[in-house]
Amino acid sequence: MSTPQKVAVVSGAAQGLGAAVADELASRGMRIVVVDINGEGGTESARKIAERHGVDAFAVELDVADADALDRLAERVLAEYGRVDVLINAAGIAEDAETLDVTNETLQRVIQVNLFGTIVACRAFAPALIETKGAIVNFSSIAALAGVRPEHHVAYDATKSGVIAATRTLAVEWAPHGVRVNAIAPGYSATPILDGVGANTPEIMDAWISQVPQRRLMQPSEIAKVVAFLASDDAVAITGQTVPADGGYLAAK
Template sequence: MIDLTGRIAVVTGGAQGIGAATVTRLAEAGATTIVADRRLEPAQELAATLGDRVHARPVDVSDSSSVRDLVQSVVADFGGLDAWVNNAGIVEDSRALDMPDEVWQRTVDVDLTGTFFGAREAGRHMTAHGGGAIVNISSIAAYRATRPEHHVAYDVSKAAVAHMATVLASEWASAGVRVNAVAPGYTNTEILKGVGSADPEVMAAWIAQVPQGRLIEPVEIANVVVFLVSDLASSITGQVVHADAGYTAW
């Protein structure tokens, strides 16, 4: 039902996890898709498996000039920019009283400031060229104090990312730019699988808090993102979709 043929889409942090699943689904829907990642080699490897419509580009989302260069190169190489997915992010488990300054700053730089840089640069192009769609990847941690893990820098950054979508959507609506966010629940990514393998009790605790009693697959989040950037979501802007298997219902 979703046809993105002729659209140009960028996914930051697109080399693995939710990002890679989103790249895949965008390409399957017909979009020319750019895997933008700080780690260029895995981005290139993913692009090589998905065909001629997928291309890899380096980016450090915490560096505004790097994000600006990415947007300029995409527009120059492919003729435009229609969809931007702010997916790049990091998380580090650390209790607040023990959190080093550098962990706080690095997390905010990537998860919050990096999302703003991406939205701003994409928005500059889209507001000047007839519109587009931006999706920020937030988290259930923006709405609940998660347990048993502790990562306050990540949590408050993701809360801000969700609200950022509302604020930017209001500012750019008249220019035809839609901005939304997705708040995934516990998703079966490489990071979560690593934690679960190291500590099965933590994984069991996570699943026990989810009404559906399972982890979400990355493609399930990707499906929501692809819907939000498509014309099927033409009336949806300034919203946060909780794709969390019911986690925030409890």
């Protein structure tokens, strides 16, 4: 009997780290569901992945803060592909504001997308993942594990700490069902999210890189390989953990 082709659902996969993870998982033969609030970018990302790796891929435009939409998505993926093996929660946003100046709306939106969105996505896909004894990888950040500088984003940092706690809790809750839940904590990585927190200001870029022992930004493909490992059977003994991939940033703190 041939092994069934695995299915991965990847949020935030229109660009950046999510797109790199979707590409890496497709290179390992998985069918891919690209989930992103950017519908056009998601469609283009799914098209490229399908073309490059010869796997099925489709895109769904969706706000991960919409819990009902995630429930409908889980039904749709099961209807189209019949199974879900991997869930990657990479969709995320960061505010760029000093805490004395940040608006309530901004704080609430960051919490809704990064923390609520991650938890409700895990819940929506858990029944399908229990069927396949699948794996989840959530996106935390070095900003959950150290006070980052010189930029300011208190809601971002708090939500990424919340993702670590949710990852641990869900790992313990779902281990008896055979589902593993881990998180990655990337260091500063070369994606568009950094443009919103100062990447175009040379002094800020220099300040980031000077704090990284490897003296560079992480590349999306490097983060993707760690995520793919955590999602794979090679990581069967690992659950409830948050793995930094940061060029030594946290080790030097």
